[in-house]
Amino acid sequence: MPDADLLTTAQVCSALGMTPRQIHRLTADGYLEVQQVARNKHGAVKLFSGEQVEAVRQELPRILKKWEIEDGARYGVAAAWRRLANWRTFQRTRSRKERFLNTLSGLPEKSASLLRAAYFLYHLNHYAKAGESYLYELKEKVLAAFSAHFTAEDGLQIYFIPGPARIRLCPDCRRRAQGENRSYLEYARLTGGCPNCRKEEDYFSLYEFLITCDVHRFCFHSPVQIAWKWLKGKEIPQKEGSEREGGYPFGRAIAPGEAAAVNLAEVIAELERFLDAWG
Template identity: 30%
Template sequence: MLTISEVAAKFNISNQQVHELVNYGYLSVARVNRSENKSITYLFSEDDVLQLDVPSVLAEIRDAPRQNLKQQAHLQKEFTKAKGVMNYFDNLLDTASAIPEGELLIICYYLLHLNHYAKTYEEHRDYLYKLKNQTLQKMFQLYPDYIKTQYLDGPDRVKVWLCEDCKENARNSGISYNSYVKKDLACLKCTVQLLEPKYYSLIEFFIQMANYRFIFHLPHQIAARWVKNIGEMKQGVRK
């Protein structure tokens, strides 16, 4: 692995020019090291470096200044954002090492990202939500004094049969019957069957440590398998 200075020395260019190769996407960072003073060091694969035609690439960068300025501004923004994330994580680790419930703080941090991935990657959603449920259950068992719960009352699960007028309105609007129902356009003449009361209710888990606060939710019917005394919880309404 090569540092920025080593790449610069290999091609007899400046460190700034190496940064330009990175900023404009010609040279990929293979690894990022953090020093004890939390500065960032880029490391590059020597194979990637040797495959790069540095003089030609630097010439391309010089020949498109306007486009490069926009690219540089975008990459600088992304770098600042990434650095902010790393600083946040560093501060979180420092806090975790200084408080008794530090392990819980780190678990919450990763669970927050797991929850985000579950919403983003549909192909892994079932597995990730199952893992989220298992993690919250274990947290609830090990750290009950740090977790506050609340029941959030949600709407019922129903099936709607549209009346003839609403069916005609849906067809005239060019939308499916299901979409018409989801948009809450059904009228009082439509037939509504109750399938499961309070189906969309949630159990909320609130965790606060030091300057960090986390809120997680599970469907009521899933959390009820291991959360006791739900009727005695603080009650709220799902928004």
Template identity: 45%
Template sequence: MLQSPKLLNPAQVCNALDITPGNVKRLTMGGYLEVKGQLQFKNGLMNLFNSEQVEILIPKMPRIKQSWERSDNNRYGANRLASTRQQEHKSFQYMMKLKENYFNEIEHFPTTEKELLEACFYLYHLNHYAKAGNPYLYDLKELVLRSFVRSHLNKNNLLKVHFIEGDNKMLLCPNCKAKAEDRNLSYVEYLEKTGGCPACAREYKYYSLYEFIIAYRDYLFCFHTPYKTAKRWFDRTHLPPHKNSPRREGAYAFGRAIYNAEARAVELLEVVQKLQDFLAAYGIKPLIETKRLNAARV
């Protein structure tokens, strides 16, 4: 993806202003920062911001953060938030120690295993960033998972992939929608009772997905991606086996949104840069600019 050198993406803004993506949105909503452009990814839009406007904000951030704190204290209660901030600081320290220990432990592993586990660490956090309202990051997740398949599936014991079957997605036709409304039923209720009709649109295996398990020694990571996304990654003669799992309606909920202490300990710019460095070894070009604002000014 091409990005104008005068524009910064959310990861660059976070790094320049020492804030989390949630606070980038807060700056935007508060009128401090304007969206000056967007990049279209397969999975969503990425906002872009003027680098000069971001640079002007750098000396103003202490005052802005103080105003946020006062506003939050008035809204939620100073005593309650003081306890929350104290807990968040402890969580941040814990995350930093966990991160340090993790990389110290894998430092002397064989190169292949070390690089894979490092990528898994950052992919784990990328997934949390994506779930916090940044769906464009799923483009990067897909590239990383596909590189895992190409490099490790059926070649060693580091990666196992399973297929988890989910329901088909159905969209009621206009006639069935009218019938549902006549019977005072929601569209979901009508589908449950009637199953729709032949004219209703069906997206087969819409809620099915693939599960990727990376395991080495005491380390285990588990990632998921939709069937539609990854179905062409596999050799038809060696398709991933089905995993016995209870069938359920709708989507599977895996993962969570990133929380503030985690975002401070493992910055978005670091996550993107490390994963793109990992992909570079496979000849895959970067999706997202990671040049720091200070470096851009030199």
């Protein structure tokens, strides 16, 4: 069990007002040290000393100034333009976030709760894809709660999207692939294997969680191997082809850079509150 005095990346982000990428830079520069590593099935959770984080907080103005000088020397005038672009993105995203959350007050309670969770789940997904893979465990819990407590009436549609089987080639087929100078994956895709090859049906199939209400639209996916246990016994319609995962408040896609304006600690706290209410 991790020490109770240790902080996760999200908690360090909250304490220092920084993004995970900046925490990684603090670690790479030697200002922070990973004290322990906890693990879940999706990845490693790095843990930091609270005392060390506080020491860094007191030194933060000096560290940020040092980074500014280093970035200026490395990137020249582009560094200043990047800072300006990041500031504008932050302001724009904060404004859009406020507008989005304000629109929820006029919706039915369950639809509003679903949309609010979807908004923060989109950002959690972004953080997970940016390297914080341990966050996928929280994503699974939220999607499970969606499937258990919400319906089409609330704005949730779930679809089964069939995918190809995973083929594990038998020794004979592996030899044939080598003889044809093909990779095993390419050979399996071209031939479909033989009766002696092991095939895992639905290995690449997905469940799609589509959340739509008013002008808002969010889309999430979960592999069949994970989501089947939440959806067992439910009649799930089949759909050919999937949407790209994302969030579309006000009818437009949220750009990846905008997600940085929504603090990771806030994202986790919002989703944990959702699970307290619906999990």
